[in-house]
Amino acid sequence: MKIAGSRILLTGATGGIGRALAPELARRGARLALAGRDTNRLARLAGEISNAAAPAVSLPSDLARPGSHAELVRCAHESLGGIDVLINNAGRSRFSAFAGEDEAALRDLIEVNVTAPLLLARAALPHLLQRGTGCIVNIGSVFGAIGFPYHAAYSATKFALRGFSEALRRELADSGVKVLYIAPRATATAMNGPAARALMADTGTAVDAPEKVAVAIADALAGDRQEVTLGGPERIFVRLNALLPGIVDASLVKQGRIAAHHLLESKAAK
Numbered sequence: 001m002k003i004a005g006s007r008i009l010l011t012g013a014t015g016g017i018g019r020a021l022a023p024e025l026a027r028r029g030a031r032l033a034l035a036g037r038d039t040n041r042l043a044r045l046a047g048e049i050s051n052a053a054a055p056a057v058s059l060p061s062d063l064a065r066p067g068s069h070a071e072l073v074r075c076a077h078e079s080l081g082g083i084d085v086l087i088n089n090a091g092r093s094r095f096s097a098f099a100g101e102d103e104a105a106l107r108d109l110i111e112v113n114v115t116a117p118l119l120l121a122r123a124a125l126p127h128l129l130q131r132g133t134g135c136i137v138n139i140g141s142v143f144g145a146i147g148f149p150y151h152a153a154y155s156a157t158k159f160a161l162r163g164f165s166e167a168l169r170r171e172l173a174d175s176g177v178k179v180l181y182i183a184p185r186a187t188a189t190a191m192n193g194p195a196a197r198a199l200m201a202d203t204g205t206a207v208d209a210p211e212k213v214a215v216a217i218a219d220a221l222a223g224d225r226q227e228v229t230l231g232g233p234e235r236i237f238v239r240l241n242a243l244l245p246g247i248v249d250a251s252l253v254k255q256g257r258i259a260a261h262h263l264l265e266s267k268a269a270k
Contacts, residue, residue: 001084001085001133001134001135001178001221001222001224002222003025003028003029003030003218003221003222004028004029004030005029005030005031006029006030006031006084006085007030007031007033007076007080007081007082007083007084007085008025008030008031008032008033008083008084008085008086008087009032009033009035009072009073009076009080009083009085009086009087009120009124010022010025010032010033010034010035010087010089011035011036011061011063011072011087011088011089011090011116011120012035012036012089012090012091012139013032013034013035013036013042013045013089014034014036014037014038014041014042014045015036015189015190015191016187016188016189016190016191016210017089017139017184017187017189017210017213017214017217018036018089018090019045019210020209020210020211020213020214021087021089021210021213021214021217021218022034022045022049022056023048023049023214024211024214024215024217024218025218026049026050026051026054026056028218028222029053029054030054030085031054031055031056031080032046032049032054032056032057033056033057033059033075033076033079033080033083034046034056034057034058034059035059035060035061035063035072035076035090036058036060036061036090037060037061037062038060039058039060042058042059042060043058045058046058057076057079057080059072059075059076059079063090063111063112063116063120064108064111064112064116069116069119069120069122069123070119070123072120072123073086073120073123073124073127074123077127082127082131083124083127083128083134084128084133084134084135085134085135085136085137085221086120086121086124086128086134086135086136086137087137087139087217088116088117088120088121088136088137088138088139088161089137089139090112090116091112091113091139091157091191092108092109092112092113092154092191093154093191093192093196094109094151094153094154095150095151095154095193095195095196095199095259095263096150096153096263097150097260097263098150098152098153101153106153109153109154109157110157113154113157113158113160113161114157114160114161114164117138117161117164118164121136121164121168124136125177128177129172129175129177131176132175132176132177133176133177134176134177134178135177135178135179135180135221136165136168136177136178136179136180137179137180137181137182137217137221138161138162138164138165138179138180138181138182139182139184139217140158140161140162140165140181140182140183140184141154141155141158141183141184141185142183142184142185142229142230142231142234142237142238143155143158144158144159144161144162144183145159145162145183145229145238145241145242146237146238146241146248146252147159147252148252148255148256149252149253149255149256149259150256150259150260150263158183161181162181162183165179165180165181165227166181166227169181169226178224178226179226180220180221180225180226180227180228181226181227181228182216182217182220182227182228182230183227183228183229183230183234183238184208184213184216184230185206185207185208185229185230185231185234186200186205186206186207186208187207187208187209187210187213188207188208188209188210189210193266194266194269195262195263195265195266196262198262198265198266199255199258199259199262202258202262203255203258206231206233206234208230208231213230216228216230
């Protein structure tokens, strides 16, 4: 679809991928409603990327709060005069042993990574369906196609988001509204704590800059793609896991042992 002139609601706008995606979309002429929890950072970002042709507005919002989703879509619609694209980018990450997970943390993870994208899409769809055009973009992860040890809860939420995207795409096939699912590989963001960074370094994991991911997302949106996994080796690994998961098990069980070591080191250092 054409990005120039499109009215886009972007969640998670001030962190990692979102912070890089906002200026990339603005550079391509999009009109943006930026959502996030940090009011000051949102306002600064909106000021940085706004111009006469493509103004940006900041909409502080906590997606873990009940009722915030419909309210955010309504505010974005009023601020931009409509919504052409919803980008569900906000998310949480968890790197931990599942047996010791805190219930409140699990509920928060599911609320932000799964419930929020579904409720935002539900709120935005009537506007998109009325015009018979537009796109819902869900930012997932390669962990949404491969279950990684010590990321069980996070992987579960991304599997859910990928399944939702696939099902909704098929449901809306005759409507003119598109659904795009993007699966970044490891990305250099603040969500990666010391243990996660040590694991990636120890295993030689390729890590993308947020700016590179932002360009890939914008290109996929402009190219009317349906599902994109970033990284050549990761795409092969995803296919191999789907066809022959037993082969992938050995590699990831080994990586799980390394992950456990780094988690113990991180816990001991606290």
